[in-house]
Amino acid sequence: MANEVSLTIDGQPLAVEQGTTLLKAAQQIGVDIPTICFHEATTSNALCRICVVEVEGQRLLQPACIVKAAQDMKVQTRSERVKRARKTILEMLASTMDLSDAPAILMMMKEYNASAERFPDAERRESEIKDDNPMYIRDYSKCLLCWRCVQVCADDAQYVNAINFNGRGFETQIGTFFDKTIPETTCVLCGQCVGVCPTGALKPKREYLLEQGMKPEEIGVMDTGRRKRRT
Amino acid sequence: MTDTELASLQSAIEPYLPLGRSGLMPALHAAQKIYGWISEPVATEIAKSLRVPLADVHGVIEFYSMFYNEPVGKKFIRVCTDQACALKDADGLLNHLCAHHGIKPGQTTPDGATTIEASPCLGLCEQAPAILYGDEAETNVDLKTNTYDLGRPPSIVYGQIRLLTANCGNGSTTSLEGYGEYVALIKARGMKREDIINEVKASGLVGRGGAAFPTGVKWEGTSKADGSPKYIICNADESEPGTFKDRILLLDDPHRIIEGMTIAAYAIGASKGYIYIRGEYPYIVPVLENALHEARGAGYLNEDFDIEIRVGAGAYFCGEETALFESIEGKRGFPRVKPPFPTTFGVFGKPTAINNVETLCNVPLIVSMGAAEYRKIGTEKSPGPKLFCVSGDVTQPGVYEVPFGVTLRELLDMAGGIANQKKLQAVLFGGAAGAFATSAHLDVKMTFEDLRAAGLPLGSGVVMVFDETRDMRDAFARLGHFFAHESCGKCYPCQMGTQRQMEILNRIAAGKMQEGDLARLQDVGWTMTDASLCGLGQTAASAVLSAIKLWPELFKDESGKMKDEVRGKKKEVGGKKVVAKAKAVKAKAKKRSAKRKTQTVKKKTIAKKKKK
Numbered sequence A: 001m002a003n004e005v006s007l008t009i010d011g012q013p014l015a016v017e018q019g020t021t022l023l024k025a026a027q028q029i030g031v032d033i034p035t036i037c038f039h040e041a042t043t044s045n046a047l048c049r050i051c052v053v054e055v056e057g058q059r060l061l062q063p064a065c066i067v068k069a070a071q072d073m074k075v076q077t078r079s080e081r082v083k084r085a086r087k088t089i090l091e092m093l094a095s096t097m098d099l100s101d102a103p104a105i106l107m108m109m110k111e112y113n114a115s116a117e118r119f120p121d122a123e124r125r126e127s128e129i130k131d132d133n134p135m136y137i138r139d140y141s142k143c144l145l146c147w148r149c150v151q152v153c154a155d156d157a158q159y160v161n162a163i164n165f166n167g168r169g170f171e172t173q174i175g176t177f178f179d180k181t182i183p184e185t186t187c188v189l190c191g192q193c194v195g196v197c198p199t200g201a202l203k204p205k206r207e208y209l210l211e212q213g214m215k216p217e218e219i220g221v222m223d224t225g226r227r228k229r230r231t
Numbered sequence B: 001m002t003d004t005e006l007a008s009l010q011s012a013i014e015p016y017l018p019l020g021r022s023g024l025m026p027a028l029h030a031a032q033k034i035y036g037w038i039s040e041p042v043a044t045e046i047a048k049s050l051r052v053p054l055a056d057v058h059g060v061i062e063f064y065s066m067f068y069n070e071p072v073g074k075k076f077i078r079v080c081t082d083q084a085c086a087l088k089d090a091d092g093l094l095n096h097l098c099a100h101h102g103i104k105p106g107q108t109t110p111d112g113a114t115t116i117e118a119s120p121c122l123g124l125c126e127q128a129p130a131i132l133y134g135d136e137a138e139t140n141v142d143l144k145t146n147t148y149d150l151g152r153p154p155s156i157v158y159g160q161i162r163l164l165t166a167n168c169g170n171g172s173t174t175s176l177e178g179y180g181e182y183v184a185l186i187k188a189r190g191m192k193r194e195d196i197i198n199e200v201k202a203s204g205l206v207g208r209g210g211a212a213f214p215t216g217v218k219w220e221g222t223s224k225a226d227g228s229p230k231y232i233i234c235n236a237d238e239s240e241p242g243t244f245k246d247r248i249l250l251l252d253d254p255h256r257i258i259e260g261m262t263i264a265a266y267a268i269g270a271s272k273g274y275i276y277i278r279g280e281y282p283y284i285v286p287v288l289e290n291a292l293h294e295a296r297g298a299g300y301l302n303e304d305f306d307i308e309i310r311v312g313a314g315a316y317f318c319g320e321e322t323a324l325f326e327s328i329e330g331k332r333g334f335p336r337v338k339p340p341f342p343t344t345f346g347v348f349g350k351p352t353a354i355n356n357v358e359t360l361c362n363v364p365l366i367v368s369m370g371a372a373e374y375r376k377i378g379t380e381k382s383p384g385p386k387l388f389c390v391s392g393d394v395t396q397p398g399v400y401e402v403p404f405g406v407t408l409r410e411l412l413d414m415a416g417g418i419a420n421q422k423k424l425q426a427v428l429f430g431g432a433a434g435a436f437a438t439s440a441h442l443d444v445k446m447t448f449e450d451l452r453a454a455g456l457p458l459g460s461g462v463v464m465v466f467d468e469t470r471d472m473r474d475a476f477a478r479l480g481h482f483f484a485h486e487s488c489g490k491c492y493p494c495q496m497g498t499q500r501q502m503e504i505l506n507r508i509a510a511g512k513m514q515e516g517d518l519a520r521l522q523d524v525g526w527t528m529t530d531a532s533l534c535g536l537g538q539t540a541a542s543a544v545l546s547a548i549k550l551w552p553e554l555f556k557d558e559s560g561k562m563k564d565e566v567r568g569k570k571k572e573v574g575g576k577k578v579v580a581k582a583k584a585v586k587a588k589a590k591k592r593s594a595k596r597k598t599q600t601v602k603k604k605t606i607a608k609k610k611k612k
């Protein structure tokens, strides 16, 4: 067919519709490529690089979540280079943040034989829990900087731009204007960010309080903060 | 904010209002000029005026290390502690200045007069050690004799030919009168657009900023792309440590650049140009403004094509072309995913040609001489003249203009050989993102093809020399620190990899290597190289990986221990604790105000005594 391309993934030939990403193409033949930052509902930024694959003829590994299948492409999803990159990324993540609320990543670590203790004396990104609004808590020690919350708060969904980034490089953290509390921002408590957060860095207040050992009836009383109306 | 304060802010940012979000960087600069830093009410006013979300304004301030959202000193002293300056005891200089003021790097004196910060390369490496004192360059600082040069940094130009640098090194900016008519532009305007592009293609000119992409091909792509307006951008964000050639071209011969841009604009059909200059070159901005003014007066710039200057704010990162676009658009300087490429989707999503300063300076030459004549300079595969930035342990550091094809040995001989009759230990090629060479490489020809065969990148033309007495581990640690400081933080391999790399390199430099560190360093290095999103991460380990190949013994524990004592002291300064990271000043500002009461100010400093 004219609008199809044929390629091989891990030696298996297949044909997919033009414009299909390698990630989706692989899924069609049951080859699983891991992802962290990718989310169907948000713009792909290809920033976690856990999905990288080796494409013959390309000097660098390619992110499968955005690279499109092309005619005669030869893709390796589990080559030694790919495995090294994935393992190292996972080990660096584990040495940086609290993954306890990210079961999918913990499973990946097992699969890639990644050790959480690989990097001794490594500086971690730690921060205190921010509990400043009736709807959700923010625990950026668990944030893996997937950007989804910033994106849904802005042009991917809500268009209120309540949150953005602080710092840069390793010290990047999601933050508000001059570190204001959530009720002081343009946040409308829509909860979209909580919905897309993969790690429990953003968590419904109720869930958090239950985890802290509170009883549901106690929470009912507390959780009556009025929704802030936008003017 | 009082009403009068508000009024002065409003009038300062007024010119940028029509630009909308794209006016954000200029507005922040303007505000910072008035207040020294950007407070919450100031940021709020800017956000409102330009209609940019508050959180985004804050995000931008946070990204650029030269924007401050906490009070800083009236005088800002940035001491370069990058490689070339480190060889001239920049650490000692930084400590000396700090001791005089009774503060630590990254702090402000209790009276709010002075802030001292360690800085990445200031592009003044041939006059190391260098300081950016307010908006002025202070170079060749010598603590022993208490002398230094303040003001317009001298342009030191040597070499075998003087084509690109014909008007450089005279101690002043070449005015339009001195430069003469834009002869090449006039000739170009008599040619068909395709013919100019074909001529540039035929000349074999490739980008001089590091990527070495064929300029003509870039132009062709932009000219054929759908969409308007089209843009031509001059990338003057020269930030690769050890690079200073563009500074000299910009300062001494701005009309050559403007002429190059004007020819490019005509060839690709661009109606607007930007010169994006790094924030560490504030003293060049008025020079450029004046040159643009002259060019407008002579009619070279007009309603059909004009050029605007944009000033960066301390982000090496914005030299990456897509990050530079984002910065012009008033955003954090994150790189974009490519494709789409700039030729079709550049600044504001429009077709854009972006060229380095030196690349553009070649354009008038090519048009005037014709491609055939131009190709007689240099080699078959690397035609043309090339500027090399020679710094470090040579007798005569400076910019060297040579035809492609001279050997490293010849270049070093021109520079008077290794300083103080010492022997050569290493050459860092291509800057921090480059690779190390040794005396085994002395006969390599400096061309793209020969260097590639030798596994060395030409990069931006950095040739930084280390004599036999230098501690290379200290150099590695500085490289590590540089990348950790400059990573934008977007993609995981680089965001965390540069941090882990720095930690390991610091350990190695301190003689505290741990078991498995070499393997860790290589895994991190290869992961960054293979999997990072943009060129910064992809090259952040290249110099270190080259060093592991050249000097495996330096990455072994036993010899590391020998240097324990020497290293103990130096580590403090090279290490991340002291050399301010992006946020350090901001973070420290809070602690600073608490300390203010207890600190005494020592007013006398070397910086106040002027040479002559």
Ligand code: SF4
Pocket (backbone or CB within 6 Å): A149, A152, A153, A154, A158, A160, A161, A162, A163, A186, A187, A188, A189, A190, A191, A192, A193, A194
């Ligand atoms: S809950 Fe608030 S911060 Fe989160 S997406 Fe909605 S508006 Fe943005």
Ligand code: SF4
Pocket (backbone or CB within 6 Å): A142, A143, A144, A145, A146, A147, A148, A149, A150, A174, A193, A196, A197, A198, A199, A201, A202
């Ligand atoms: S808070 Fe959650 S959604 Fe936001 S960047 Fe961090 S991990 Fe991603």
Ligand code: FES
Pocket (backbone or CB within 6 Å): A034, A035, A036, A037, A038, A045, A046, A047, A048, A049, A050, A051, A052, A063, A064, A065, A066
């Ligand atoms: S899933 Fe592809 S880069 Fe994150």
Ligand code: FES
Pocket (backbone or CB within 6 Å): B080, B081, B082, B083, B084, B085, B086, B120, B121, B122, B123, B124, B125, B128, B130, B241, B242, B243
């Ligand atoms: S100015 Fe100090 S290293 Fe370049």
